Amino acid sequence: MSWITLDKINKLKEKFDYVEVVENDKGFHSVEVPKENFKSFLRFLKEDPDYQFKMFIDWTIIDHGAKADPRFQGVLILFSPEYRERIIVKTWATDETLPTLTDMWAGAKWAEREAWDMFGIKFEGHENLVRMFMWETYPHHPLRKDFPIKGYEEVELPSLNEKERADQLEGLQNYSRMHTALPTLEDLEITQKKRMPNKKSQVVLNWGPLHPGTHGTIWFLFDMEGEYVQECDIIIGQLHRGVEKLAENLNVQQIIPYTDRMDYIASINENHSVCVAAEKLLGIHEKIPEKAKYIRTMMAELSRINSHLLWLGTYALDLGALTMFLYTFREREKIMDIFEGITGARFTINYFRVGGVYADLPYGALDAIEHFLKDFPTRLKDYETLLTRNRIWLRRNIDVGIITEQDVYSYGLTGAVARASGVPYDLRMIDKYDAYGEVDFDVPVGEKGDSYDRYLVRIEEIKQSVRIVQQCIEKLRKMSKNDPFFYEPEDKKMKITIDGRGTKLFKGEVYAGADNPRGELGVYIYMPKDGIKPYRFRLRSGAFYNLQIFPKLMIGRPIADAITILSTIDPVVGETDR
Amino acid sequence: MGIKKVGLNRNVQPQTITEKIFFLDFMKGLKTTIKHLFRKVITVDFPFELVEPAPRFRGIHGLRNVDGTEKDDFEAWVKKLKIKPPEMGETRCIGCKFCQAACPVPEIFIIKTEKLDVPEDHPHHGLKVLSQFDMDLSKCMFCGLCTLACPTICIIHTDIYDLSSYTRRGWVLNKETLSKIADDFIARRGKEKYDDKSEWPDWQKIWDDADMARAKAWDNNPPKLGPNYADQQ
Ligand code: SF4
Numbered sequence: 147m148s149w150i151t152l153d154k155i156n157k158l159k160e161k162f163d164y165v166e167v168v169e170n171d172k173g174f175h176s177v178e179v180p181k182e183n184f185k186s187f188l189r190f191l192k193e194d195p196d197y198q199f200k201m202f203i204d205w206t207i208i209d210h211g212a213k214a215d216p217r218f219q220g221v222l223i224l225f226s227p228e229y230r231e232r233i234i235v236k237t238w239a240t241d242e243t244l245p246t247l248t249d250m251w252a253g254a255k256w257a258e259r260e261a262w263d264m265f266g267i268k269f270e271g272h273e274n275l276v277r278m279f280m281w282e283t284y285p286h287h288p289l290r291k292d293f294p295i296k297g298y299e300e301v302e303l304p305s306l307n308e309k310e311r312a313d314q315l316e317g318l319q320n321y322s323r324m325h326t327a328l329p330t331l332e333d334l335e336i337t338q339k340k341r342m343p344n345k346k347s348q349v350v351l352n353w354g355p356l357h358p359g360t361h362g363t364i365w366f367l368f369d370m371e372g373e374y375v376q377e378c379d380i381i382i383g384q385l386h387r388g389v390e391k392l393a394e395n396l397n398v399q400q401i402i403p404y405t406d407r408m409d410y411i412a413s414i415n416e417n418h419s420v421c422v423a424a425e426k427l428l429g430i431h432e433k434i435p436e437k438a439k440y441i442r443t444m445m446a447e448l449s450r451i452n453s454h455l456l457w458l459g460t461y462a463l464d465l466g467a468l469t470m471f472l473y474t475f476r477e478r479e480k481i482m483d484i485f486e487g488i489t490g491a492r493f494t495i496n497y498f499r500v501g502g503v504y505a506d507l508p509y510g511a512l513d514a515i516e517h518f519l520k521d522f523p524t525r526l527k528d529y530e531t532l533l534t535r536n537r538i539w540l541r542r543n544i545d546v547g548i549i550t551e552q553d554v555y556s557y558g559l560t561g562a563v564a565r566a567s568g569v570p571y572d573l574r575m576i577d578k579y580d581a582y583g584e585v586d587f588d589v590p591v592g593e594k595g596d597s598y599d600r601y602l603v604r605i606e607e608i609k610q611s612v613r614i615v616q617q618c619i620e621k622l623r624k625m626s627k628n629d630p631f632f633y634e635p636e637d638k639k640m641k642i643t644i645d646g647r648g649t650k651l652f653k654g655e656v657y658a659g660a661d662n663p664r665g666e667l668g669v670y671i672y673m674p675k676d677g678i679k680p681y682r683f684r685l686r687s688g689a690f691y692n693l694q695i696f697p698k699l700m701i702g703r704p705i706a707d708a709i710t711i712l713s714t715i716d717p718v719v720g721e722t723d724r
Numbered sequence: 725m726g727i728k729k730v731g732l733n734r735n736v737q738p739q740t741i742t743e744k745i746f747f748l749d750f751m752k753g754l755k756t757t758i759k760h761l762f763r764k765v766i767t768v769d770f771p772f773e774l775v776e777p778a779p780r781f782r783g784i785h786g787l788r789n790v791d792g793t794e795k796d797d798f799e800a801w802v803k804k805l806k807i808k809p810p811e812m813g814e815t816r817c818i819g820c821k822f823c824q825a826a827c828p829v830p831e832i833f834i835i836k837t838e839k840l841d842v843p844e845d846h847p848h849h850g851l852k853v854l855s856q857f858d859m860d861l862s863k864c865m866f867c868g869l870c871t872l873a874c875p876t877i878c879i880i881h882t883d884i885y886d887l888s889s890y891t892r893r894g895w896v897l898n899k900e901t902l903s904k905i906a907d908d909f910i911a912r913r914g915k916e917k918y919d920d921k922s923e924w925p926d927w928q929k930i931w932d933d934a935d936m937a938r939a940k941a942w943d944n945n946p947p948k949l950g951p952n953y954a955d956q957q
């Protein structure tokens with residue numbers, strides 16, 4: 147497991163007497179540090195040759211309830227690329243403030259804005275601490291425990307209640323006329339101004355929130371000097387639905403359908419992250435039946451192909467190659483057919499469960515997948531002849547949006563974006579969850595970290611996924627139809643059901659996740675005691691942190707590069723906003 | 725397992741001079757495009773041509789009626805919940821509300837049972853019947869958890885996906901409508917989805933392989949379906 151060993155943690159304690167070690171029976175040990183020593187301790191962790199925790203993963207808050215004092219706790223997750231280990235460092239946010247980490251990791255910038263937005267924690271020294279998802283004049287901090295799950299219903303919104311001939315719905319299923327707060331145009335203007343406090347030119351170019359090129363509802367602000375971008379900022383949150391808040395009121399199997407709606411292009415992979423994390427918290431990840439492991443690996447890789455095909459199609463479409471879009475959608479259609487047959491849904495799949503999958507493969511499933519794989523490589527070759535060495539493609543991609551290795555660590559970039567910059571960071575290799583330890587595949591890494599490398603890395607990933615799926619099919623063919631696909635706990639205290647009723651989580655904390663097409667979707671679950679509902683359910687979104695580097699890449703580039711850079715970063719708004 | 729290096733000059737060669745002068749990259753691309761001119765149409769002419777959803781498809785819900793294919797423990801459940809033993813054609817629902825408990829959005833359901841108003845010597849005295857079962861499908865996310873929770877396989881997903889309505893009222897279905905939807909679905913496709921104990925059999929197919937509309941999307945060359953596992957028929 148890619149976690150810091152108890153040995154190394156104890157050495158930290160010897161060195162700094164203020165460090166408190168929190169041991170965890172599943173191996174996810176963490177350390178607690180007082181706020182005053184927090185920064186100096188982190189500097190040591192980052193720079194000491196024995197630790198080298200230089201990669202930023204996540205930085206978030208736990209609310210311990212209105213009665214607790216101090217109430218809020220900061221949780222920082224770091225990764226050491228040298229030793230392939232993770233660590234959790236915690237600190238108490240006394241007076242509801244914390245020191246900013248933006249001077250050590252650029253990725254903390256958005257993380258801190260999100261923490262301010264959702265919990266109301268002030269970060270001392272942050273350059274522009276504005277809200278992340280909500281508009282600037284919004285009065286509440288929704289992830290605090292005292293914020294009701296329904297929100298405060300403050301405004302009247304009659305249009306939602308229109309009914310034919312004033313026909314009333316009886317009982318509870320009528321809609322309330324009151325709605326939670328909504329931003330007005332003035333609110334949006336204030337938000338926009340605050341995001342770009344030192345704009346230089348007269349006109350700020352707005353791109354989005356509803357523009358086909360933004361692949362969702364992202365709102366870009368460009369401060370232009372002629373064709374060139376001087377400053378850039380992003381307003382997201384139009385699709386924010388508060389999945390983390392919702393998750394705190396559900397059992398873990400019920401959370402899975404909500405994650406379908408995050409990265410809706412690769413919903414299987416989102417499900418996968420939650421399953422892996424919850425299983426690790428329960429300590430059963432190793433005991434999941436073999437069949438379920440292989441089915442999950444196979445489906446996750448098919449979903450990766452599916453997602454990359456959509457990315458390739460829309461990316462080429464944005465750069466002017468319309469036919470690519472039609473070709474990739476043809477292949478996607480077949481994968482969607484396979485998903486529909488196996489799982490029951492084409493898009494919002496909800497097939498994986500904590501403990502396995504909800505049903506065995508239907509008759510003919512493996513044949514259908516094999517049939518798809520048979521002519522897929524030739525199709526992929528077609529795509530490559532159209533694009534890879536096409537001069538327009540080369541011109542528009544090479545040397546556009548170069549991300550260095552340093553950026554990857556500092557911004558916490560993951561997925562194909564990190565790998566294209568030469569960082570072989572892949573959870574499938576590092577964590578070896580499910581059957582990834584038993585199948586053979588290569589992790590593609592790029593050289594320069596420009597858009598062209600990101601393109602090549604994703605194309606290679608598709609090829610590797612095909613390899614993984616083939617190996618899984620081979621393995622599954624040898625199994626019996628009576629093999630279990632769902633884990634039956636031996637432990638009396640544990641209860642896991644396919645439909646989710648009564649599924650319990652154990653006391654403890656865990657950070658785990660899966661490598662998704664859009665980066666690492668990590669799930670951090672914190673449970674102060676055994677229970678059904680997770681106390682804190684943090685979703686560390688890969689797309690969110692990857693998008694954060696966009697302004698940096700855009701500065702000094704012509705506006706036309708915005709399309710290329712955004713497409714190769716490939717965020718999905720459902721996941722950035724959650 | 726290893727690391728594969730990709731990049732220009734690594735696995736992709738830059739354009740050569742000949743390629744640049746004679747526009748060979750465009751020629752190759754055009755060849756691919758022209759090849760596609762002679763392919764058959766792969767799109768379906770909706771709504772004149774419809775792809776039949778897979779048996780497992782999670783469409784709008786239905787409430788199954790008693791038809792002789794109940795699970796073995798059906799009677800025990802009926803007894804346990806003090807429900808009037810349903811006759812042929814009456815709903816299988818025993819008002820246990822397991823579906824509501826499993827649902828991430830429990831407000832979808834309104835389930836009520838009521839005591840039968842019969843004299844004391846009547847055999848059904850003290851027993852209950854389902855009086856209300858409303859589902860507001862506008863809030864549903866078709867996740868399928870309710871159908872997995874139902875002990876009597878009463879609530880099921882059908883293959884109907886068009887639930888558009890001009891008003892929100894149209895998405896609230898009551899127990900009569902739901903029963904009708906289920907009856908209709910079972911008559912059409914029950915044999916494909918369930919065995920004679922209402923379980924999903926292992927011969928349940930990924931999709932109907934005789935469906936010509938679906939075959940179109942597979943380049944008119946649909947896969948031949950066969951068993952998955954070594955010991956499957
Ligand atoms: S499909 Fe899911 S959301 Fe819809 S009623 Fe069933 S459990 Fe609830």
Ligand code: SF4
Nearest residue numbers: 817818820821823874
């Ligand atoms: S779980 Fe099934 S039997 Fe129980 S109330 Fe729901 S539909 Fe009726």
